[in-house]
Amino acid sequence: MQIPSAFNPPPRLLLGPGPSNVAASVLRAMAQPLVGHLDPFFVKMMEEIKAMLREVFQTKNELTFPISGTGSAGMEFCFVNLIEPGDEVIIGVNGVFGMRMCDVAERCGAKVTKVESAWGSIITPQQIADALKKVSKPKLVAVVHAETSTGVLTPVEEISRLAHAAGALFLLDTVTSLGGCPVRLDEWQVDAVYSGTQKCLSCPPGLSPVSLSPRALEVATKRKTKVQSWYLDVNLLSSYWGQERVYHHTAPITMNYGLHEALRLVFLEGLENRWHRHEQNHLALKKGLAEMSLEIVSQAGHQLWQLNAVGVPAGADEAAVRKQLLAGYNIEIGAGLGPLKGKIWRIGLMGESSRKENVDTVLAALREILKK
Numbered sequence: 001m002q003i004p005s006a007f008n009p010p011p012r013l014l015l016g017p018g019p020s021n022v023a024a025s026v027l028r029a030m031a032q033p034l035v036g037h038l039d040p041f042f043v044k045m046m047e048e049i050k051a052m053l054r055e056v057f058q059t060k061n062e063l064t065f066p067i068s069g070t071g072s073a074g075m076e077f078c079f080v081n082l083i084e085p086g087d088e089v090i091i092g093v094n095g096v097f098g099m100r101m102c103d104v105a106e107r108c109g110a111k112v113t114k115v116e117s118a119w120g121s122i123i124t125p126q127q128i129a130d131a132l133k134k135v136s137k138p139k140l141v142a143v144v145h146a147e148t149s150t151g152v153l154t155p156v157e158e159i160s161r162l163a164h165a166a167g168a169l170f171l172l173d174t175v176t177s178l179g180g181c182p183v184r185l186d187e188w189q190v191d192a193v194y195s196g197t198q199k200c201l202s203c204p205p206g207l208s209p210v211s212l213s214p215r216a217l218e219v220a221t222k223r224k225t226k227v228q229s230w231y232l233d234v235n236l237l238s239s240y241w242g243q244e245r246v247y248h249h250t251a252p253i254t255m256n257y258g259l260h261e262a263l264r265l266v267f268l269e270g271l272e273n274r275w276h277r278h279e280q281n282h283l284a285l286k287k288g289l290a291e292m293s294l295e296i297v298s299q300a301g302h303q304l305w306q307l308n309a310v311g312v313p314a315g316a317d318e319a320a321v322r323k324q325l326l327a328g329y330n331i332e333i334g335a336g337l338g339p340l341k342g343k344i345w346r347i348g349l350m351g352e353s354s355r356k357e358n359v360d361t362v363l364a365a366l367r368e369i370l371k372k
């Protein structure tokens, strides 16, 4: 074997569905020397991460920590701990990630009732209310807050109320929403939540912040059957991330350094200021697109600030435009998925990538390419 030369990644402007660009101080944090995963220095850092995650999730939930794995690991964490074979689950499906939740829930042995909306539309409280009437003993209602595949934000407070009134837990996917728009776990009474680091928190992919309400934790600890996953069993994980500090798995130290710094940056900016920045840059992009006769196609009034689903104009080659943006301008944007394949571009303005200058840069590049 010939040893490959050392790598030198191109300086991409990451304006796709994630990962987003990462601040230099986060990369510097990740280059710091390693310590052991039970080192007092690291244990202190774990506590600081937990406290900052509670604040970013707007919750007092004691059980709030990052799972070692990407957003999908957080999704599995929630389902494997809360679901036992035969449990009835209602899941909103309006894009890729609702579909993924159904797959994960079915693998846990759940009987899944899908509540489907067209891709690009929200899940409504009425749809959930109708589904709840048809299910005899719903254990859980799950919804994706910000559907990254379609650019739509489902309002969830009323859905949560309906779930609780029917005696079910409420589970929310906040992979794309956390840090980019309001997420208020306690106010919305969310029982189980997972997120990701690589979107609006602007940390590399690799950790999945999760939180369980006391009610969800009780369900997870009083199960009749053992949790199918050893790695994601909350009963084992909480003795490492809780006060006992019992070895479970070797925490990815460097990833946690990165998350610590990324969360610090969120609070140095101010959580609400950060939401506002995402909103302003979304509006600037929308205005610039309109000037080029391009529009955001997800449901009006519910469009994400951090992920813009832009309709591909007639006559434009969707994939060729993306290729030119990457090759000629070092800009990454995303393609449409499923029924939206070939029909939309997904322009992410997440975390560090959500900047007015980036909006101007991508608009100028698109203008040049589409003129040709």
Ligand SMILES: Cc1ncc(COP(=O)(O)O)c(C=O)c1O
Residues within 6 Å of the ligand: 017, 018, 070, 071, 072, 073, 075, 097, 144, 146, 147, 148, 149, 173, 174, 175, 176, 196, 205
């Ligand atoms: C809404 C949503 N949920 C879940 C995931 C899965 O996260 P990951 O790819 O980090 O495993 C993603 C990733 O894009 C997402 O956007």
